[in-house]
Amino acid sequence: xxxxxxxxxxxxxxFYGSRVGCENVTFDLWPGEVLAVVGESGSGKxxxxxxxxxxxxxxxxxxxxxxxxxxxxxxxxxGEAERRFLMRTDWGFVHxxxxxxxxxxxxxxxxxxxxxxxxxxxxxGKIRATAVDWLSRxxxxxxxxxxxxxxxxxxxxxxxxIARNLVTGPRLVFMDEPTGGLDVSVQARLLDLLRGxxxxxxxxxxxxxxxxxxxxxxxQRMMVMKDGRVVESGLTDRVLDDPRAPYTQLLVSSIxxx
Ligand SMILES: Nc1ncnc2c1ncn2[C@@H]1O[C@H](COP(=O)(O)OP(=O)(O)OP(=O)(O)O)[C@@H](O)[C@H]1O
Ligand SMILES: [Mg+2]
Numbered sequence: 117x118x119x120x121x122x123x124x125x126x127x128x129x130x131f132y133g134s135r136v137g138c139e140n141v142t143f144d145l146w147p148g149e150v151l152a153v154v155g156e157s158g159s160g161k162x163x164x165x166x167x168x169x170x171x172x173x174x175x176x177x178x179x180x181x182x183x184x185x186x187x188x189x190x191x192x193x194x195g196e197a198e199r200r201f202l203m204r205t206d207w208g209f210v211h212x213x214x215x216x217x218x219x220x221x222x223x224x225x226x227x228x229x230x231x232x233x234x235x236x237x238x239x240x241g242k243i244r245a246t247a248v249d250w251l252s253r254x255x256x257x258x259x260x261x262x263x264x265x266x267x268x269x270x271x272x273x274x275x276x277x278i279a280r281n282l283v284t285g286p287r288l289v290f291m292d293e294p295t296g297g298l299d300v301s302v303q304a305r306l307l308d309l310l311r312g313x314x315x316x317x318x319x320x321x322x323x324x325x326x327x328x329x330x331x332x333x334x335x336q337r338m339m340v341m342k343d344g345r346v347v348e349s350g351l352t353d354r355v356l357d358d359p360r361a362p363y364t365q366l367l368v369s370s371i372x373x374x
Contacts, residue, residue: 120182122147122288122320123168128177130163136344137163141177143339143349147287148318152331152352154367155341161324162292164341168322169209169290170199184287204234208281208289212296214273218265218280224251225261227280235284250279254309271302275309282313289314289321295330307333328368332356340364 121144130137138160145151153161166172168179170191180188184206191199203209211217218227228247237243248258254275265273274294281289294310295303311334314321323334331338331352339349340361348361359365 120186121145122149122182124178124180124188125168126178128164128167128174128179130160130167130172130174136160138167138341139344141339141346143346145288145320145322147320149337150314150319150321150323150335152335152338153322153324153341154326154328154331154338156326156367159341160344161326161341163344165290165292165322165324169203169207170194171209181288204231205284206287208284208286210274210277210281210289210291210294212293214265214270214277217277218273220266221264223262223264224256224268224276227265227276228283231280231284246283250283251276253313254279269302270298271306274298274306278310278313282317282319285317287320289319291321291323293325294323295327296325310334328356340367 123145125144126142128141129139131139141164143151153164155161163172167174168191173192179191181191181202182188194202209217219230222230225244225247228250229243232243232246237246248261251258251261256272256275256279260268260272265276268276278294295306298306307330313319314334321334323330325331335352337350338352338355339346340355340363341347342363348355348359348364355364356368359368
């Protein structure tokens with residue numbers, strides 16, 4: 117264990133004109149830690165995630181990422197090429213809709229292999245073997261390797277998107293409602309799978325969800341957002357079992373009533 121965070125976020129805000137996306141968000145993320153970001157629709161979860169993953173530039177505030185060489189780099193001062201390199205190698209991004217994170221008209225194997233080639237792998241046999249291995253890790257049969265994801269079910273597509281993201285051995289994965297569009301039974305299985313992978317790989321992750329059960333299952337720590345601001349944060353079990361902010365109490369009790 118290192119005694120330095122992987123990501124340091126300070127006073128991050130994003131405004132869309134006069135509308136608040138997220139405001140004054142500050143936290144550290146530690147290596148191997150899963151942080152859940154919860155809150156109702158419009159509370160700023162996606163805005164925050166997109167700022168952190170540099171898909172969106174914040175209006176103010178800073179975020180520093182500890183690179184593999186141990187040096188912290190200020191994300192919003194990096195050049196475009198360097199940010200893209202981070203996204204291809206050290207980071208993953210799992211979209212709610214798998215079609216946004218996959219290439220739907222190339223094979224499942226190529227979807228996984230492509231990420232390896234992007235980090236410099238050139239040996240076809242090795243790439244294919246790694247793709248097969250990753251498909252099996254996400255419970256996709258080897259005989260589907262040449263099929264295009266548009267021929268897959270929603271759950272399979274999401275598992276493929278996860279394989280595509282994890283194959284390069286990222287240290288940090290951003291997920292926006294990773295189980296959002298799926299049937300309840302498929303959700304449960306995917307969550308199990310995700311939890312196993314995150315634990316095995318020692319991944320750090322920031323998971324946006326409006327589902328407190330997802331937060332409970334995947335995360336060690338959580339932040340509750342309302343109107344763009346963090347209203348409560350802490351260890352997941354503590355926040356869910358003993359919520360302190362009135363808004364969190366409401367959120368927890370309304371979920372229990374469902
Ligand atoms: N491109 C945009 N232009 C203007 N306002 C935006 C834009 N994107 C988001 N917003 C506003 O910013 C606020 C936060 O939205 P955001 O999408 O981050 O919320 P969210 O928590 O992800 O919601 P959901 O659970 O519905 O996905 C909302 O008031 C939203 O209307
Ligand atoms: Mg959202």
